[in-house]
Amino acid sequence: MPYxxxxxxxxxxxxxxxxxxxxxxxxxxxEEEIDYEAKVLMFHFLDRIQAKAExxxxxxxxxxxxxxxxxxxxxxxxxxxxxxxxxxxxxFQKELGVKFTISMKDENSSLDDKDVALNQLxxxxxKTPTFKQVRRSNTSITKNxxxxxxxxxxxxxxxxxI
Amino acid sequence: MRxxxxxxxxxxxxxxxxxxxxxxxxxxDLYDKEEIDDKSKGVTAMKFxxxxxxxxxxxxxxIEDGKVFIVIMAILLEKKKNRKVKQRERxxxxxxxxxxxxxEK
Numbered sequence: 492m493p494y495x496x497x498x499x500x501x502x503x504x505x506x507x508x509x510x511x512x513x514x515x516x517x518x519x520x521x522e523e524e525i526d527y528e529a530k531v532l533m534f535h536f537l538d539r540i541q542a543k544a545e546x547x548x549x550x551x552x553x554x555x556x557x558x559x560x561x562x563x564x565x566x567x568x569x570x571x572x573x574x575x576x577x578x579x580x581x582x583f584q585k586e587l588g589v590k591f592t593i594s595m596k597d598e599n600s601s602l603d604d605k606d607v608a609l610n611q612l613x614x615x616x617x618k619t620p621t622f623k624q625v626r627r628s629n630t631s632i633t634k635n636x637x638x639x640x641x642x643x644x645x646x647x648x649x650x651x652x653i
Numbered sequence: 654m655r656x657x658x659x660x661x662x663x664x665x666x667x668x669x670x671x672x673x674x675x676x677x678x679x680x681x682d683l684y685d686k687e688e689i690d691d692k693s694k695g696v697t698a699m700k701f702x703x704x705x706x707x708x709x710x711x712x713x714x715x716i717e718d719g720k721v722f723i724v725i726m727a728i729l730l731e732k733k734k735n736r737k738v739k740q741r742e743r744x745x746x747x748x749x750x751x752x753x754x755x756x757e758k
Binding site: 511512514515516527530531534535537538541542566569570571 | 654657658664665666667668669671672673676678679680681682683703704
């Protein structure tokens with residue numbers, strides 16, 4: 492049974508919209524969906540590449556020359572007729588002087604992995620320390636044997652034992 | 654709709670264009686402004702098979718409250734063969750440019 496993927500089209504269609512419209516976003520196979528997802532990923536890379544090329548004043552031919560390919564190959568990528576490979580992306584990175592960064596998120600989450608990591612870090616940072624922990628940290632600052640005598644191996648060892 | 658569903662390659666292309674529009678990506682090979690003059694403000698074109706059949710669906714972009722972005726497919730123009738805008742295309746673009754839509758909330 493075909494399943495509908497309306498990730499970008501996160502909208503409710505009204506009753507008077509042609510029901511065939513839904514079929515346009517139904518995939519007949521997993522392969523078809525994977526091919527679509529791959530092209531979508533590529534379009535995200537190309538959007539950034541195009542923006543940088545414009546910033547540098549490069550036309551398509553010049554852009555192609557920079558990475559040692561033809562303008563028509565780049566056009567085929569932009570039209571979704573061919574799929575970019577990671578080596579080509581690496582060449583764009585090198586020649587345009589940019590770095591792509593990667594983030595990831597759970598399908599149903601609005602937060603990406605960096606947001607999640609940051610939230611966890613913030614939660615840890617603001618965790619109220621227990622009384623015992625406070626005493627220990629005070630001890631290490633005021634009575635730190637290393638601070639008293641940095642070169643003394645004996646005191647350092649003593650500190651490690653603490 | 655018959656145009657879009659005629660075969661797999663048209664469906665595929667339409668999906669790419671939709672994704673590009675809805676994700677706010679720039680890809681002038683697939684979707685671009687078609688504002689040829691003052692009468693065509695907000696007119697854009699979905700470009701199917703540029704360099705081959707070069708069919709286009711002219712659309713109108715509407716900005717609501719300065720942020721909500723809506724694209725309405727309006728006119729299908731098959732086989733745009735010239736780089737210059739011919740009268741037939743000019744008429745179609747002007748027609749789409751003149752359309753007014755009221756968004757129900």
